[in-house]
Amino acid sequence: MNVQSPPEKLTARDYATDQEVRWCPGCGDYAILKAVQNTLAELQADPKNTVFVSGIGCAARFPYYMETYGFHTIHGRSPAVATGVKLSNPDLDVWVVGGDGDMLSIGGNHTMHAIRRNVDVQLLLFNNQIYGLTKGQYSPTSKIGTKSPSTPLGSIDNPVSAAQFALGVGGTFIARSTDIMQKHLSGVLKRAHGHRGTSFVEIFQNCIVYNDGVFKRFTEKSVQAEMQIHVEHGQPLLFGKDKDKGLILNKDEMRLEAVTLGENGITEADIAVHDETNRSLATMLAQMDPPTMPVALGVLYCEAAPTYEASVHAQIDHARKDGEGDLAKLLHRGQTWTVE
């Protein structure tokens, strides 16, 4: 237990517990932990009002390493637990952490409903496209052909796209980053924190033991520039080492296409501009995948909308506007009679 009173300005370290971090050496989770701690320090988040809720999985061990309040719950149910936390105390700043199995397999339904209700939490999905903790079975995000102990001949199910799923169920904030991009990730986390409602952040995370290199196609240094597009609201959708590539909307086929500036008479004016309030655009961006298209990272979608717990409490406040209920009166409501 950490009982010293916090210093004036908190540093990333102040958000770390004294518990030994127990991920595999080289696991992408370490970098995410660091980014989260850095982000909280940048935000000067108040540890006592911060709660990390998680399910079960390697990713879900996260709360033990954060010197905040933490609840390591059961597999798949963290969005539901977090909903209860927020309903009960909307002032808490709640982060929900889980893996692709936790949040999209067993917990897919709770993730969906938390998102659709727009409960004001940050949902961080550590997507390593594998079940780490249970020793390497494929997950609902694993690509087809993934060989794993449960799919020795390769998996055959279509993976689900976390971002498309979140968009499809009405998410108000959908963003993406990777474990190894500290600065980008921290920027995304800050945006997520600022958003009122469910901020869904998919973090591509390398599981060095069971799925090493699965995101190489866009995370490796040599391909990063060509295989990632960092979207920013109001900015043209440019990418490439020299920002010489971009996305245009092919109107007839209603698809985004990757083009090179200067080729075929394409100028920057043709390049689509990112509008993070446009769900259709976000959906198209979320669909892109290497090698034909770069992966879209950053805030794909963000829309202001009332949060669930605020509406719940507004109804309660409304019901109480003429004063708090009186139990004795309630007991007497309806027809009564007196026996003398």
Place this chain on the structure above:
Amino acid sequence: MNVQSPPEKLTARDYATDQEVRWCPGCGDYAILKAVQNTLAELQADPKNTVFVSGIGCAARFPYYMETYGFHTIHGRSPAVATGVKLSNPDLDVWVVGGDGDMLSIGGNHTMHAIRRNVDVQLLLFNNQIYGLTKGQYSPTSKIGTKSPSTPLGSIDNPVSAAQFALGVGGTFIARSTDIMQKHLSGVLKRAHGHRGTSFVEIFQNCIVYNDGVFKRFTEKSVQAEMQIHVEHGQPLLFGKDKDKGLILNKDEMRLEAVTLGENGITEADIAVHDETNRSLATMLAQMDPPTMPVALGVLYCEAAPTYEASVHAQIDHARKDGEGDLAKLLHRGQTWTVE
């Protein structure tokens, strides 16, 4: 039990059981039942190879009324049960029937995973935007403000859009119709039946007791033409009584817009053409809602893709290509030793 041998040509009646139909008088489910029975007759579907699987709810009583095989399971789990049926016997023609509570609330996760795996079943979602069987609580598709026994001051959660959800999780066939449009519905059901993979059909269904008239804004005779657009692959997206309205793609805002032919110089050439293989277009169509836009009915999306059970059995066939496994051999696999 119906034990007569089927006549040469089956009629809709041959698909009806002797069980008394027990929905409320005037319930939209009756019309759907009729449409399904008509469709099966048109398809001359073989009753013995046809299986109706359902969860729990008013809608889910469906199997009892179909003279086919039927399994009325538990609340929310019908897509999972149906997956098991198809894995075990891919030759069966499986229809899954459920309500919005059954398939999108408690069963949301199973619906999602059946769809993403592309299990070859027809999933019929009877969306009445209410929990009928449990006497009228709001459902995940109820519009905000729905007053119900559990939301006496009106519901506050954002509803989920069934079609957008199905698109977001990678559905290969997404279509919509209404209970009262027998012909349209039957056409959609035939397309669904023809599709290999999960055919997700959302049927807007009126619950006359708990949610009467909730779809009036586009089902009422007087507004049908203006508030519905019946999409067809390869056809321009026209609607209106005189087919004088249409949808165009506003490229800069990446949104569909409703326009009137002849106004502002719009001609039929400007009107977008429906391409049911385009997920982005389907997503935009699925987002439209009266009064600003008409509701899109028909096959919004259809894409050919391998079915789950076919891939599973292909792996098994592959594994058996050099002959069926031999248990005695398997028992001796690995290191053995002999005690004399």
Place this chain on the structure above:
Amino acid sequence: MSEVAAIDRPDENRQEIESAVVRFAGDSGDGMQLTGSQFTMTAAISGNDLATFPDFPAEIRAPAGTTFGVSAFQINFGARKIMTSGDQLDVLVVMNPAALITNLEDVKPGGIVIADSGAFTDRNLAKAGYEENPLDNDSLEGYRLVKIDMSRLTVEAVKEFGLSNKEALRSKNMWALGLIYWMYGRKREASVDWLKSKFAKNPEIADANIAALNAGHAFGETAEMPAELGTFEVETADISPGVYRTITGAESVSLGLLAGSQLAGLNISFCSYPITPASALLHHLARMKDFGVITFQAEDEIAAAAAALGASYAGSLGITSSSGPGIALKMEAIGLAIGTELPMVIVNSQRAGPSTGLPTKTEQSDLYQAVFGRNADAPMPVISVSTPSDGYDVAIEAIRIATKYMTPVMVLTDGYITNASEPWLIPDPSTYDRFDVTFRTDPENFQPFMRDDTTLARPWVKPGTPEMMHRIGGIERSYDTGHISYDPANHQKMTDVRAAKVNGIANDIPEQEVAVGAAGGKLAVVGWGSTYGPINRAVANLRDEGLDVSQIHLRYIWPLPRNLGELLHSYDQVLVAEMNTGQLRTLLRSEYLVPAEGLNKVNGKPFLIAELEDAIRARLEN
């Protein structure tokens, strides 16, 4: 009046009876529930004790006239303490053939059957499955049949209000009510007032109904009633003075949860997923927003339980509720509550199973699930509701135990109690002992799993409290610190302390009392939950006859009261009467090695007093 023989019967000739059982039965559209509750209210105001039981059709709105669309309401009222809604009917009022065919078997031999002959049309007869009209052949010979064309008489009575025939017929339930009021010499005022306020916006409807009510009453009073039909007098019962209301089990549990949370000084977060018959709790609590009650309709049962637990974690009282199959779905989350030692209340409104079973029928078959139905050694207190009004105190007690011992508590109620009602002496909330929760705020020497010496409860800390940040979870926790611990000895210690904590609650609950009879003797009939009423009456009746039988009725199922073993061993025989195949019996036999036998019934209906009497007699006469 061709259908009834003309006999004048002055009011003074009323036959005095101690109690009566009346059932109104008709189509779902006939308003039988309203009729029944009006009769209930009037009986209550007249000073009778009473118990009621509504019986809804399983279908939402079955086609008119069908047997599966029959809705009924039964009331037992009397000049003595009423313990059940009655074994057999003295009077059955049927509004159509379907109601007759489905309810007749419950009428006592020679009982009165009043039928709306106007509704016995060929079509309705066919729908009910009658080949001929039972009012016209001798099939009802064993009963005192009174056929009245209530349909026609109602239409006539309300003619002046210009309603359509269909609208007019809607008042025929009030006509019937008026007639029964006359039979039992009841005043109409309360119902007239009620009709006026209910139809305040449609005064012509109010007037029509009042006219029908009066017409039915007048028919009895002035017209010629058959000799077979009597007029009765049911004296006032000996009832403690005070202000009363009727209350159903769903109401009492809801109000008790609210009251308990106030006594604990907590807000409620009630998280649930609809299911029959549990939904009623959600509906009631959803209307208590002015008390700050949060209700959350979750996406499914485990989400509801998980959200309730999250709410408790955050410092309010998480409550979740469901019926059998839904409770099964919550168990993993309940296990987490047990492991993390957070308070939580789970209300299980039991219904007939297995699987979906009979959603609208009652049963007591979730005792196993409550006590044993989880993975691993996961002890949890379980308490049960015995009567419709008892839910109030039981809910308060559940909250007391949950918060004092930092544990989930399961409350077992059932479909019968949920819907049944009885008069309730409205308590004064200010007379209840408070048990305010103290959240720990002192960081000095704080450890999240440090225990109170007496209760063995760990401290409850609200997130948001300065300098108390800590982590908890479902993996085994180290004694005191709560950190993840794989230490073998620690797991043993934690398993033992979890058991000791729950077992220790036995020292904080009352010793088991004998409900009727004495400690020791020939036979104890042991029950729990909604069997209280019939067992009580049966045992009392037979003791009156001189048989040596006592009633022991349990509120606390786990842990069991500390004196229960000794008490049970003081009888020669122990008979456990349950609406299941013997679940409490298993517990008692295993805990106390007492050779308890079972009287078990699982047909979706409460015990009849007569069934119990027979079983007791059989045991005492052998």
Place this chain on the structure above:
Amino acid sequence: MSEVAAIDRPDENRQEIESAVVRFAGDSGDGMQLTGSQFTMTAAISGNDLATFPDFPAEIRAPAGTTFGVSAFQINFGARKIMTSGDQLDVLVVMNPAALITNLEDVKPGGIVIADSGAFTDRNLAKAGYEENPLDNDSLEGYRLVKIDMSRLTVEAVKEFGLSNKEALRSKNMWALGLIYWMYGRKREASVDWLKSKFAKNPEIADANIAALNAGHAFGETAEMPAELGTFEVETADISPGVYRTITGAESVSLGLLAGSQLAGLNISFCSYPITPASALLHHLARMKDFGVITFQAEDEIAAAAAALGASYAGSLGITSSSGPGIALKMEAIGLAIGTELPMVIVNSQRAGPSTGLPTKTEQSDLYQAVFGRNADAPMPVISVSTPSDGYDVAIEAIRIATKYMTPVMVLTDGYITNASEPWLIPDPSTYDRFDVTFRTDPENFQPFMRDDTTLARPWVKPGTPEMMHRIGGIERSYDTGHISYDPANHQKMTDVRAAKVNGIANDIPEQEVAVGAAGGKLAVVGWGSTYGPINRAVANLRDEGLDVSQIHLRYIWPLPRNLGELLHSYDQVLVAEMNTGQLRTLLRSEYLVPAEGLNKVNGKPFLIAELEDAIRARLEN
């Protein structure tokens, strides 16, 4: 060789011992599991009986050198029947300080501890939490400590293969193995062959490992071993002739499921969701595609159970599997299987709980959940696995019961058995009695819930069968027709017949035998599941000493064998030894009113023989 005193010990002086317990412990990266299984195989080939137990760290890959990254493998081998992996260690081999600190307490007083002194660096000592080097102070005084710089010796031994230092060190497990081979006079051939085939693609790695193995062996043989270290001879055990393999519980259950499905003439649809320790079944069965086995990794546990049930409905055998918390999530679907009376097998690999508990530790605490853990009266047969190889026959029996009685059957195994292994006399599948399923195809008089007179099972009809279309579901079904029925009497009848069907299985299973000892006497020790080995040995030992104690070990948990009550009552005392807080005890007390007491242990580890002996003695000596 400065670290060891030089003493020449000719081979002939080997000390004959009846059995020995050796544990290899090191970092997860040190290859302890491989080392252990090689030693196992060689012991088996040498004709010893044996039992092994691997102990993995909970973390996937903990940082090197930490206590929570320690991986161990224990083997008990002997010239007599071996019943457990051993209470205490004769020899502990530790590859680093963390392995020493976490394993030392299991070494018997005066036992041998062999440590790789080269790994006791300051850094590693600090990581393990040592303040000083325990090899250098007197903290290990009570043991026979042998410190050898295996690291350095290994690097030297493999120098010629040009490996990096890190690569070279990977062979140090083989060096240690070579030394232990020498201690017990074991041949190296089998391991040499195995290394060659395992590293066929990297011959230099194979050669380096072989060189290390030989070097360790040579070190013992030719170099100067300390006086404290002995050389031993463990004679061959008296073992039935035949072809053997080692088998873990996960393997035996998987193979048994396959064998059982073949005996029933069915295909398997194995539907599961990963969870430790149950996942191993999924992994094994996923490799049986050439047998037509379908494996389905569902999105969660209830989906897995529902899919299995769907598969059974469609005419193959649906099987689902999980561990405690995952089983809880399946219960509603299992209830549907009970209600619709479809066959299904549920394998529960129990682990320590409640909630997430200790996923990698064993426990027997799901008996309550298996027998009682569902809503309503929902009886289901439950059978249990007693040893690592027993799973084969138990799985076959589960399929026989499920298909013959049209019922789900739960198989209870546990984390210990799942991972532990023992030698197995490989059976000839063709010698097993077949129990082919007959699907009903005759429409004549067909009703889906018409029952077989003897078994009370309903017919199984494959969709696709002509003229047999019908509907089933979870709402109560009418006796025979299976249509939805709300009839009270029908629900009673169906509840009774469901119970009668399951109870009737007692007539189709063997009477309970006494495993060791005689029917009747002073004390019976009753167990079930993985406690078989230690109870067996403890009881046998004490009978040898002349104590009047017998062992009764149950395979069938529900229904219980028909003679069990009588058998238990034939003893003065009954002691139920379980790795839970007394779950079978509850069942036996309630069923037979036998005053059974409990010997309970929940620290995630199997019983020690000595613990049992002490408990038995305490009861017989009082």
